[in-house]
Amino acid sequence: MEQSLVIVKPDGVVRGLNGEILRRFEQVGLKMVAAKMTRAPKELAEKHYPADRKELWVGIGNKTLENYQKYGVDAKKELGTADAYEIGKMVRVWLLDYLMEGPVFAFVLEGPHAVELVRKLCGHTLPLLSAPGTIRGDFSYDSSYLANSAKRPIKNLMHASGTVEEATYEVNLWFKKEEVQTYERVEEKAMR
16 A cells, blocks of 8 residues: 655646546545645745755756757757756746645545556646646646746646655655544455
8 A cells, every 4th residue: 555645736726627636546446545725835845846856856957958859949048058957956946936826735645556556647747748548638738848938837737746755755744644544445345
């Protein structure tokens, strides 16, 4: 059994997609064990997107550079740098602002292989590359080129924990232990 954190970001909340997104997860048998609608204060946002995760920010910068290369765009001209880490740090600031710009719906899902299953149902983090039938594939079309051209983060509707370790960190960051519930869904007996 695993737990995974999902955050419906402000673009998903204002579009009224909370219920549809949660339904997709519950429909496959994942169990919601904690939930809240909140506004992320700066301290929480900075812990969620920690500056010291250099490998994450370099990776995001490299994805941006690959996307720019694909479309024949000069990253240095558009962003002022072609350094992956510097681009990643720039994107981090946009992500912080994005997470704090409005209410978010954060919830914890539990089930066998929850982290992997949640990521699969979400679709690719770049909505343009998400398959139809995934949440992002059905409700978004954004790309890093569009986002970076507008000096904003990719509007990809939600965050989902990427690894079991990340999920453990994030669940504890967003929820107190007593806010996470234990119960059995009727489907659980059928799935054993």
